[in-house]
Amino acid sequence: MAEDTGTSAGMPQLDFSTFPNQILWLAVTLIVLYLILSRVALPRIGSVLAERAGTISNDIAAAETYKVQAAEAEAAYHKALEDARSAAAKVVQQARADIQADLDAAIAKADAEIAARSAESEKKIAAIRESADAAVADVARDAAREIVAVFGVIAEAAAVDAAVDQRLKQGAA
Amino acid sequence: MAEANGGLVIRPMDQFEVRPLFGGDMVGLFTITNVTLWMALTVVAVSLLMVVGSRGRALVPTRSQSMAELTYSFIYKMVEDVAGRDAVRFFPYIITLFLFVLFANLLGLIPFAFTTTSHIAVTAVLALAVFITVTITGFVVNGAAFLKLFWVDSAPLALRPVLALIELVSYFVRPVSHSIRLAGAMMAGHAVAKVFAGFAGALGVAFVIPVLAVTALYALELLVAVIQAYVFTILTCVYLKDALHPSH
Amino acid sequence: MEGDLANMGKYIGVGLTAIGMGGAAIGVGNIAGNFLAGALRNPSAAAGQTAMLFIGIAFAEALGIFSFLVALLLMFAV
Numbered sequence: 279m280a281e282d283t284g285t286s287a288g289m290p291q292l293d294f295s296t297f298p299n300q301i302l303w304l305a306v307t308l309i310v311l312y313l314i315l316s317r318v319a320l321p322r323i324g325s326v327l328a329e330r331a332g333t334i335s336n337d338i339a340a341a342e343t344y345k346v347q348a349a350e351a352e353a354a355y356h357k358a359l360e361d362a363r364s365a366a367a368k369v370v371q372q373a374r375a376d377i378q379a380d381l382d383a384a385i386a387k388a389d390a391e392i393a394a395r396s397a398e399s400e401k402k403i404a405a406i407r408e409s410a411d412a413a414v415a416d417v418a419r420d421a422a423r424e425i426v427a428v429f430g431v432i433a434e435a436a437a438v439d440a441a442v443d444q445r446l447k448q449g450a451a
Numbered sequence: 452m453a454e455a456n457g458g459l460v461i462r463p464m465d466q467f468e469v470r471p472l473f474g475g476d477m478v479g480l481f482t483i484t485n486v487t488l489w490m491a492l493t494v495v496a497v498s499l500l501m502v503v504g505s506r507g508r509a510l511v512p513t514r515s516q517s518m519a520e521l522t523y524s525f526i527y528k529m530v531e532d533v534a535g536r537d538a539v540r541f542f543p544y545i546i547t548l549f550l551f552v553l554f555a556n557l558l559g560l561i562p563f564a565f566t567t568t569s570h571i572a573v574t575a576v577l578a579l580a581v582f583i584t585v586t587i588t589g590f591v592v593n594g595a596a597f598l599k600l601f602w603v604d605s606a607p608l609a610l611r612p613v614l615a616l617i618e619l620v621s622y623f624v625r626p627v628s629h630s631i632r633l634a635g636a637m638m639a640g641h642a643v644a645k646v647f648a649g650f651a652g653a654l655g656v657a658f659v660i661p662v663l664a665v666t667a668l669y670a671l672e673l674l675v676a677v678i679q680a681y682v683f684t685i686l687t688c689v690y691l692k693d694a695l696h697p698s699h
Numbered sequence: 700m701e702g703d704l705a706n707m708g709k710y711i712g713v714g715l716t717a718i719g720m721g722g723a724a725i726g727v728g729n730i731a732g733n734f735l736a737g738a739l740r741n742p743s744a745a746a747g748q749t750a751m752l753f754i755g756i757a758f759a760e761a762l763g764i765f766s767f768l769v770a771l772l773l774m775f776a777v
Contacts, residue, residue, distance in 0.1 A: 288775035289464055291571045291638065296469040296478045300486050300572040307490040308580075311497060311551055316543040319501035323523045326508050326516075333510060464775055533750060628761045635764035638771070682757040685750055 418442045461649030463642035467569055485565040486573075493554045493567070501550070522550070526684065533688035535695055544584070545691075548577060549684040556637060556676035560669070569637035571630065578630035581687050589694035600697040629686060636679050640672040709773060716770040723763020730755045 290296070422442045423435060471482045478484060500522070504515035512520060526546045530538050552568055559566025567573050589597040601618040603611060644665055651661040734752045738745035 289771060290467040290469060291569070291634065292772075292776050293469070296484075296486075297572045298480045299478050299482055299484060300469065300567075300570055301576050302480055303484070303487045303490050304567070304573050304576050307494055308547065308551060311494055312543065312547045314494070314498055315501060315547050315550070319498075319505060319519070320523070320543055320546065322508065323501070323505050323520055326505065326510075326512075327520060327524065330510055464771075529750070628758075628765075631768060632757060632761040632764055635768050636760070639764065639767050642771075678753065678756075682753055685754060686757065689754065 415443065415446055418446060461646055463645040463649075466565070466641060466645060467638065469570075486567055486570075489555070489558060489565045489567050492558055493551060496554045496558060497550045522546075529685060530688055530691075533685060534691040538688070538691050538695055541584075541588075541691060545684060545687055548581070548687060549680055552577070552633065552683050553677065553680035556680055557673075559637065559641070560672055560676060566637050566641055569634055569641060571634050574630035574634040575626070577633075577683075578626040581629065581690060582626040585690045585694045588691070589697065592695055593697055597694070597697050600693055604698075625690065629683070633679050633683055636675055640668070640675055644668050644672065709777065713770045713773045716766050716773060719766025719769075720763040723760055723766070726759035726762070727756050730759055 419439045419442045422438050426438055469478055469484050469486055471478060471484050472488060473483060475482070500515070501519050504519040507513055507516055509516060523546070526549055527539075527542060530542050530545055534541070555566065555568040555573075558564055559569065589600070593599075601615045601622070603614045603618070606614050647661045647665045647668060651658040651665070654661060730752065734745075734748070734755075737748075
């Protein structure tokens, strides 16, 4: 391409006079780089990565235990709720039984009172009815005696009464 | 570059020249050159990311620490997945290669920078280091059984010597392709960018077109820089897997 | 440059070598396309195979880079 190729003819890559120099500095560079990396950088980065992995797995384990604890707490809460609920149910049942008992007692007492009263009333009614029957008989005898007297028949009062009583009994029967 | 005699003179390879930093022309063994400078900058950049970035040791990482950790776990996972669990002891070695190649590639993309990984000398040393490590590891871990890598048991008996020859050749070609792939990809991108930039200088008002082309090429080069570092590393892992588990 | 037959041959050779990069382009496109086709058939398996995709692309691309390298060598080193 160019007429004159300068001081070093052709490709500088094939200028063998510079090879020892390049190889020497390359060796120095590689050794320095290897020492820097293997002594300082790689152990440091490796330990940071290991530490991070450890932290992450620890955190995950901690989260796991917290989760278990939360589940336990929830179970305990549910159990407490269940207990409270059953205790409340028991109290309600107790109260209901007590009220029922009171109620039963009151009803029984009231029934007894009512029975007593009605018995008394019946007795009174029976007495009234009896006295009413007696009064009817008296009135019938009196009326019969008067009627007999009006008819001008003198009859024995006792006979009339007997007849009236007999009729009354028949009517009643 | 300077136009000496009016013609279009583009020297795409000049950017790869190794020059002494502090005067002089000779590049001796211990001369401080631009190679030295950019390799040192690579070390600085890697240290900034991996050492300074992670200095907080925070449980909840900052942005720079997060990047350092992502790089770490990316390479760690690659070594573990591709080469197997017992290759983890090579992890510092592999991440050193990866970070060096990655940052050398990326720093080389800065305008006027020098790309150390575009030189065959550098990548050949990297690839040879991998090759020697893999071969020694293979023999240390498996003993003579490592040679079974070249003896394909599942093939018909008559074919096995041929296959063994092919496997052997491909085994020794590995460092060549490993190194030339990286250097070639880097060199190619930079040379093409330089050629396009030279067109921009020569075209006058129409310079917009090559500049747009260079912009697109630069984006591609960014991708290539990262992918080549990734490929270099993953091939290292694949070779290492062969050494640790030679049975096919 | 006029009359320089050796140089002409060199540049023609460089141009011919560059054709090799087209082969690498075909190979890389083939790999990527087949990967995409497979990934669309079974997207859940695609993520685990990206490493294989890159290894395959790297091998195909290496050959193209070899031809590029030969072109560079012809142009600047020979």
